Amino acid sequence: MAQSVISKVGLFLDIMWSRRDNIDYSLNRRSTLLALFRGSSSAMDACDADPYLKRAAKHHGEVTARPCPVCKKLEIRELRYAFGDQLGQYSGRIKSLSELEEMQSEYGEFRVYTVEVCLECGWNHLIYSFLLGDGRTRKAPRKVHTLEDDDWKPERELKSWHLHEKSLRGR
Secondary structure (H helix, E strand, O other): OOOOOOHHHOOOOOOOOOOOOOOOOOHHHHHHHHHHHHEEEEOOHHHHOOOOHHHHHHOOOOOOOOOOOOOOOEEEEEEEEEEEEHHHHOOEEOHHHHHHHHHHOOOOEEEEEEEEEEEEOOEEEEEEEEOOOOOOOOOOOOOOHHHHHHOOOOOOOOOOOHHHHHHHHOO
């Protein structure tokens, strides 16, 4: 049986008991790298990691032993994002392997996306995605009040002209 490029390089996780519906993005990754090395796309197109993605990779990413395919430095980090209706407000958050192992027994179905990010040059690409969960349908958990909720509540809606008028009066 032929192995994918991703599994040859060692990008797949150890098999989790509920892992299914694997999607391997290695052909897309390879075509992006070929276009970059042939000159048909620029490094600015391929190495365009958002500052928030780089910050998340720096503080929450798992260090890998692979070199960056663009700059060849050992600054590649992997991030795993979990998305699913049953996760409720926790959907879209970065999860570690140990958290994913726990979650596969607690939730019916959610998708995990793994992204590689180079902290040096900004290379980032989706590596693979897969489904986890025990398959039982559950309701999303109740929304729990977090500090994040307080950050987004403005005390009072102010129009931009109103802010400008206040600054002029203060002079």
